[in-house]
Amino acid sequence: MKKSVIGKSNAKIILLGDHSVVYGQPAIALPLTSVNTTVTMTATAAGQTIASRYFDGPIAQLNSQLAGVVKLITTLLERFDGQQTPFHMAITSDLPAERGMGSSAAVDVAITRAMYRFFDRPLTRDELLETVAIGEKITHGNPSGIDAATSSSAVPIWLIPHETISQIPFHLTGYLVIADSGIKGQTGQAVAAVARRHTTQPDTTNRQIETLGQLSYAARDCLAANEMTRLGGILDSAQEQLAGLGVSSPELDHLITVARANGALGAKLTGGGMGGCMIALCATAASATAVQHALVAAGATATWTEVLHHEEEPA
Numbered sequence: 001m002k003k004s005v006i007g008k009s010n011a012k013i014i015l016l017g018d019h020s021v022v023y024g025q026p027a028i029a030l031p032l033t034s035v036n037t038t039v040t041m042t043a044t045a046a047g048q049t050i051a052s053r054y055f056d057g058p059i060a061q062l063n064s065q066l067a068g069v070v071k072l073i074t075t076l077l078e079r080f081d082g083q084q085t086p087f088h089m090a091i092t093s094d095l096p097a098e099r100g101m102g103s104s105a106a107v108d109v110a111i112t113r114a115m116y117r118f119f120d121r122p123l124t125r126d127e128l129l130e131t132v133a134i135g136e137k138i139t140h141g142n143p144s145g146i147d148a149a150t151s152s153s154a155v156p157i158w159l160i161p162h163e164t165i166s167q168i169p170f171h172l173t174g175y176l177v178i179a180d181s182g183i184k185g186q187t188g189q190a191v192a193a194v195a196r197r198h199t200t201q202p203d204t205t206n207r208q209i210e211t212l213g214q215l216s217y218a219a220r221d222c223l224a225a226n227e228m229t230r231l232g233g234i235l236d237s238a239q240e241q242l243a244g245l246g247v248s249s250p251e252l253d254h255l256i257t258v259a260r261a262n263g264a265l266g267a268k269l270t271g272g273g274m275g276g277c278m279i280a281l282c283a284t285a286a287s288a289t290a291v292q293h294a295l296v297a298a299g300a301t302a303t304w305t306e307v308l309h310h311e312e313e314p315a
């Protein structure tokens with residue numbers, strides 16, 4: 001066992017494939033490597049305690065809102081025979097919670113990495129993703145794994161559930177403005193709402209899900225060929241399908257309209273929706289700044305700009 005260790009992860013942005021990925025369609029997601037969650041685990045004399053923005057105290061008293069985290073920690077303590085090992089776990093995060101940036105998966109990835117290091121066990125990527133799914137299943141009900149895969153990745157990824165997770169050829173140069181609508185997005189509820197629609201209106205819903213999948217394939221071509229304007233149109237089409245699935249919101253719709261009116265090439269919600277964040281693709285730094293200012297004036301509570309650049313693929 002180590003004295004003090006750190007586990008880290010980052011925020012994620014889904015470019016294409018939100019919701020449709022739950023039904024097996026491909027998704028493209030980008031890590032925001034400067035927006036981090038950090039878990040520090042320190043050996044102590046007695047007790048097992050946790051300090052986070054929601055809770056500060058003994059792990060045994062963690063409330064049901066954090067049931068996914070409780071399940072993850074107890075599973076790992078059993079796995080490592082560490083039920084009696086005293087430690088303190090401090091969780092800090094730059095990510096807004098419940099905004100579609102993958103905060104719950106980011107916390108689970110950072111906890112898993114910290115606990116494997118603390119108990120001095122090697123951790124493979126497959127084991128990391130399988131472990132994070134334990135917490136995510138409780139928090140989100142039916143996670144596709146995209147949040148965990150991206151918040152533990154340093155490069156943009158292409159994911160088809162149970163089939164492929166790979167680095168996506170990324171030759172696009174541009175700017176992605178991300179804006180928080182200020183409204184909590186409940187991914188679990190949004191996923192459940194789409195599942196209900198899938199049962200009550202199977203034909204329409206399947207068509208929307210398949211269209212979203214086709215848009216992911218088209219976007220992959222745009223990223224490989226640096227076709228920014230076409231990608232903007234694809235984001236707009238994806239937003240139309242997501243709104244059709246019932247996961248947009250008036251606040252997101254407003255920010256998306258403002259971004260387009262101020263020069264964005266395309267815009268859509270990102271993540272679970274029903275609140276949370278939207279993204280806008282911009283061709284230049286000046287355009288990204290103008291869109292960002294317009295979004296703040298329109299009520300966005302936080303904004304980030306991510307510079308998109310050619311990613312080297314490993315040799």
Ligand SMILES: C[C@@](O)(CCO)CC(=O)[O-]
Nearest residue numbers: 018019143144145271272
């Ligand atoms: C809405 C969703 O597609 C993305 C949440 O960030 C759910 C999932 O993939 O688990």
